[in-house]
Amino acid sequence: MEIDRQRRKKRVNPVIEVKNVSKVFQSKGTEVEALKDINLQIQRGEIFGIIGMSGAGKSTLVRCLNYLEKPTTGAVLIEGEELGELTEKELRRKRSEISMIFQHFNLLMQKNVIDNISFPLIIQGVKKKEAREKAEQLLETVGLSDKADAYPSQLSGGQKQRVAIARALAVNPKILLCDEATSALDPQTTESILELLQEINNKYGITIVIITHEMAVVRKICTHVAIVDKGQIIEQGTMVDIFNHPKSKKARELIIGQKEEDAWTGEKRQKKLLEKTAKIRIVFSENSAFEPVIANMVLKFGTPVNILKADTKNVGGVAKGEMILGIPEDKAVQADIKKYLTEHGLELEEVMDDVE
């Protein structure tokens, strides 16, 4: 009994809890039911992805989390405090624990980087010098110390989003909401921003909620996912469970249907290369022998080879690796390459065109 009581006492609230939330918009005399009876729990430190087709209700849901949008019915609790029951002043305090970043960065174009980052602190009444010091620290965190005096128009998209992230962190938020934060960025920049978000999540323990239409983003950093369809959550759980075993047709369409579009994972590019080039598969059992042989072969023949695929597998308890090499079309060169590799102890296999 005593242990139970202590456990109950210790029970920590989810950082975000959404209970039976519905949202109805009145639009030109008609009603749009954007959210229907949403229930969601997000625990501290999670990176929670919200995915769904356009118009599904993702933005409305995320805007309900900080009461930028007030639910028509239901409750939103942040660390156990119900936002609908707070006074205006209390709500402002609570909102300052929730920062947000956007697709188009929303920086103040007339202010330089350091002033953009200091801005939320100045509004909170922090002294200018102190705000600047904090902004400088944050600029270092996001890797832009040399851009303190630059204006947003002088920055790349990725740099602008880094500034927006630094600004979001200025108020020491507990929660960071990201609304399509990488959608305007190229694949490499997207990856570096996601790494930064992951670092922030690890370093400061900030809970991150991400809306995105890019499944590669979810795969890369989300620990948990909810799929929204026509205002309802149709699946939710850990990212691994949802992505490995999508149950509904909608979830499969979203997750599997987009796989090939994940250009920055290289899948598409790799497929193209696999289609075009003459190729051989090398099977090996000793990692160490692998790279020097390939490197020496390139030196010996003076001909470039493409590594189209490199993978390792566990075959009968023995770690095995395989690599598919794209090699020149010239049959004589191909024969020489094959001979060289076999002589150096690597096992070769023919590769059929439909090899994945």
Ligand SMILES: Nc1ncnc2c1ncn2[C@@H]1O[C@H](COP(=O)(O)OP(=O)(O)OP(=O)(O)O)[C@@H](O)[C@H]1O
């Ligand atoms: N202020 C509003 N007034 C009227 N209808 C709205 C309003 N905001 C959103 N809606 C409607 O609510 C539904 C959900 O919109 P929401 O923007 O949340 O979807 P979404 O999943 O974020 O879409 P997208 O991925 O295209 O941004 C849509 O039908 C939209 O037209």
